[in-house]
Amino acid sequence: MVLDTAPTVPAETPPSPVPTPEEALEEQLATTVASLELRQKVSGLLIATVPGTDASAFRELLDTVPVAGFLLSRSNVQGTPEDTAAYLSIVQGGQDYPLLMSVDQEGSPIARLLADDFPGAQDLGQGPVEDTTTAFQARQELVAQSGATVNFGVVGDVTPGSGAYIHPRSFGADPAIVSDHVVAALEARAPGVAQTLKHFPGHGLVQEDSHLEIPETTIGYDLWWDTHALPFRAGVEEGVDLVMMAHIRVLSVSKDPASVSNDWIDILRNDLGYDGVIITDDLAMLKSSGEEAYHDPAATAVAALVAGNDLIMLALDLGEVSILDTYNAIADALVAAVVEGRVSEAQVDESLTRVLRLRASLVR
Numbered sequence: 001m002v003l004d005t006a007p008t009v010p011a012e013t014p015p016s017p018v019p020t021p022e023e024a025l026e027e028q029l030a031t032t033v034a035s036l037e038l039r040q041k042v043s044g045l046l047i048a049t050v051p052g053t054d055a056s057a058f059r060e061l062l063d064t065v066p067v068a069g070f071l072l073s074r075s076n077v078q079g080t081p082e083d084t085a086a087y088l089s090i091v092q093g094g095q096d097y098p099l100l101m102s103v104d105q106e107g108s109p110i111a112r113l114l115a116d117d118f119p120g121a122q123d124l125g126q127g128p129v130e131d132t133t134t135a136f137q138a139r140q141e142l143v144a145q146s147g148a149t150v151n152f153g154v155v156g157d158v159t160p161g162s163g164a165y166i167h168p169r170s171f172g173a174d175p176a177i178v179s180d181h182v183v184a185a186l187e188a189r190a191p192g193v194a195q196t197l198k199h200f201p202g203h204g205l206v207q208e209d210s211h212l213e214i215p216e217t218t219i220g221y222d223l224w225w226d227t228h229a230l231p232f233r234a235g236v237e238e239g240v241d242l243v244m245m246a247h248i249r250v251l252s253v254s255k256d257p258a259s260v261s262n263d264w265i266d267i268l269r270n271d272l273g274y275d276g277v278i279i280t281d282d283l284a285m286l287k288s289s290g291e292e293a294y295h296d297p298a299a300t301a302v303a304a305l306v307a308g309n310d311l312i313m314l315a316l317d318l319g320e321v322s323i324l325d326t327y328n329a330i331a332d333a334l335v336a337a338v339v340e341g342r343v344s345e346a347q348v349d350e351s352l353t354r355v356l357r358l359r360a361s362l363v364r
Helices: 021-035 038-043 055-064 081-092 129-145 175-186 221-226 230-238 262-271 284-288 297-307 323-339 345-360
Strands: 046-048 069-072 100-103 105-107 150-155 194-200 242-245 277-280
Touching: 021 345, 038 323, 038 345, 046 323, 055 081, 055 323, 081 100, 081 129, 100 345, 105 129, 105 150, 129 150, 129 175, 150 175, 150 242, 175 194, 175 230, 194 230, 230 242, 242 262, 262 297, 277 345, 284 297, 297 323
Parallel strands: 046 069, 069 100, 100 150, 150 194, 194 242, 242 277
Antiparallel strands: none
């Protein structure tokens, strides 16, 4: 008998599969969130305000309360878009994920960047949808040119008539037409600029100005679903980046304003199937209503977090308060809400992951 003495060759180990870019990003996000302390996590769910164009003032707040980004007011966008971009690039420096530098750029009558002379929603709603895409493409490119990364620009509200506060900012009174123009506006894309659809569940449900009071309506869910919900349903299907919550009460659904209502956020998540970033409208508006429940900004921010918002936006009355003290107090209150069990850290992690995923998408 002849023995085979040739050495055994081990089978080759199959190479590990190369993760897709999406899988690699999700792994990176999970690692980032796991590495953060609780105060860093809740701070990363805040949109803040700082006056002027001094980059060091923004950096000072970021060093203390590492917020997700800023709401840019008229004082922040003085000069040309290039001037604004120059100092915002300094603010952005060294960030692992781009900050959400947000601007209300709907077009007339709401336009923070003065170089925007493109038609607004009221005019566009009376013409072909192609004109809406053209106008919003130019608008998005202007926002990008200014160094901003989020446009709070697309109004999905169906106007109830010329006497309503939202009327000059709406595409119209027909939900189907508004829906078509919302989709046309969202088709406009500029690299590094996210689009926002507002004000869910529809500011056109009320006549009054939610900057001054918390307007109420008794409309039923079914009628809402067939009318004022249509533009938001269309926007979600189009893949909108952010949805902004309105400071209005729909008493058939919730006693709370939609912006701090878990009922409305559940409807947006479950009934509309939205899995993107949900942001409050400016919570300072609730304080301006005069209702005692919303007098304390920190308590209102906690209510917004408990309700399920991913981003909490609060613009300060910059002439009356200390920016650092106020945002520190808000961050402390959010931490306490988690420690006390009013909201779980798992929910915070989910929101922060959505926010960081959005921020990662804004790399230019």
